[in-house]
Amino acid sequence: MKILMISAEVFPFAKTGGLADAVAALAKALSEMGHDVKIVMPRYYKIDRKTVFLLKKGVCICTGQQEVAVDFYCARLEKSAVEVYFVDYEKCFGREGLYGNSFEPDYHDNPFRFSLLARAAFSLCTETGWIPDIMHSHDWSSCMVPVLLKQCMRTENSPFKNTKSVLTIHNMGYQGRYPSGAFSLLGLPQEQFRAAGFEQYGCIN
Template sequence: MPLYKEFDLMKDKRILYVSSEVIPYLPETELSSTAFNVAKYAHSKGVQTRIFMPRFGVINERRHQLHEVIRLSGMNLIIDDMDMPLIIKVASIPKERMQVYFIDNDEYFKRKAIYTDEDDKLFDDNDERMIFFAKGVVETVKKLNWAPDIIHVHGWMASLLPLYLKEFYREEPLFSESKIVTSLYSNEFPGELNPKLIDKVKFDKIDNDTVSHLQTPNQENILRNAILNSDAIIKGSSDFSEDLEQFISESGVTVLDYQSEEYLTEAYLDFYKESVLELQDS
């Protein structure tokens, strides 16, 4: 049984958790439960936490007491030369005193489904939903003027955030000291996203070489792009393909191997403290 140190050095650090899924708002999965449990544990140890997720239409706003934050809503985000209104809603996780911010837009998130239609086919605009979510998180955190020490990304819907922070928002001083951690999960979706994803990302004047992996936007290539734009990664699942394991090994990125549910909350916080916050800016 591993021994973990006290986490006093993490007290009052700021961690921004950005996840495709979080319980209790969506069904329990490896992704949704890990994102919640890690944030909850960090919060209990005195870490300042904020959680961001998409406001999927399947989330019951009345039951979970979501309400719009007018002072944060109202801006438009440019997605592939289209103006898309950003709506921000917020809720508190019962008993935890943890705030969750929801990125919303009627065009992208009102539908009563998460990633796929009634035929289990990926939505054609999932690529735009990813870009909107990434930009929406950054613009909202800028409005909050809340500079995170660590930004921890979970799930493929959130996985363009490292790229946008490193490229599109690279001159934004609020994030100049932030370290980006991405948790990788296996088998999140089969097939490919819209092949125009790469063009829509390049519309934001992001260099072609930086997004080359998105030429074929399948699960593994999206993860490869996130790895290359992260300061550290965590294996959130126990198994990945041999090709992806080799890519991780050759990337040179700091890695925390898969942790069983029994130990992961302590291991993640220890990883933040001992590895991530000690990383030097490249």
């Protein structure tokens, strides 16, 4: 089975808590069981480009409002056959901290940053011709993946028409709650604000 995991953090490349450890351990375990497992995550500025391999350069991704060009890098998860792919886009990920910093603990553009990660995951698959059977999202920062799969990508002529999705919530205490105005950053039609289950007490979650 082909399994693509999407996560904001993966040990040892980037870590703020147990999520990074859990994703790495699960990927290794599934790989050892014989599954073809890959991981997609951001290339934060602390991940030196010299330590990873450039896979694709200047891949255009439509965010719903604009097109941005990202690079894809690749490395192997230590002591495993699992490949880890990095989405390199300086405007979103070339800054201190994974979700925020000491001045802005929760970056105001996180909805855009992590929706870009989700869209990049689909672009990576089409660019490499590797289409997963399952796309496994981890925590709120990658929860746009199952939404995009259901609402946009699972069409009759799409290579993802048979792809399924899983969302694992590792810590319910961390939720992607933002003002309703941030919904426009996701690049989805406005009717999806409620139809796709984003609305919670007038905000997006």
